[in-house]
Amino acid sequence: DTAVSQTPKYLVTQMGNDKSIKCEQNLGHDTMYWYKQDSKKFLKIMFSYNNKELIINETVPNRFSPKSPDKAHLNLHINSLELGDSAVYFCASSQAQADTQYFGPGTRLTVL
């Protein structure tokens, strides 16, 4: 059973389009996160949610909008995609804040 899953694994799209990435965890965790990994493999937090409530919004452009329909899901919607949005996006979850985080396999987004 996959603990943290993301779809799609690869996403290739044109500048200006709107796209979504979905994340689901079956670990029963309360907290979920989105991280961005750039081309140099540097990882940075974007958002975190605890029990469907936004906890962290790390100065991400408002073109990025996370949505948590329930504790097990945290989706990421991106409007008006730009070239600089090309990256690998990782979802993660933890039982509580500051606990060990478990990562999904990542979604590689390429904006042309």
Added chain:
Amino acid sequence: GDSVTQMEGPVTLSEEAFLTINCTYTATGYPSLFWYVQYPGEGLQLLLKATKADDKGSNKGFEATYRKETTSFHLEKGSVQVSDSAVYFCALGNNQGGKLIFGQGTELSVKP
């Protein structure tokens, strides 16, 4: 703000060599410290962690000790294998919403 600094890679070793990847941190309070590993094309996996000073985390032959006096959490393995080739990330977790702050990653390549 809090930060993590890792030794730069790539690091290339022969099989059975000794591995050290240096990691130092700057943090207020008492963070938890983690090492994550990313194999090619995959997400991040927790390798080991330590939650307080002088704790030693260990897993799969890897070890790291939380040194508050030197603000370090160096990763070591006595005898590396080709299968250890991956990117290794040092990270700290604070109580600010549970976000992980990552070092820049160190790529390890082990040759037979």
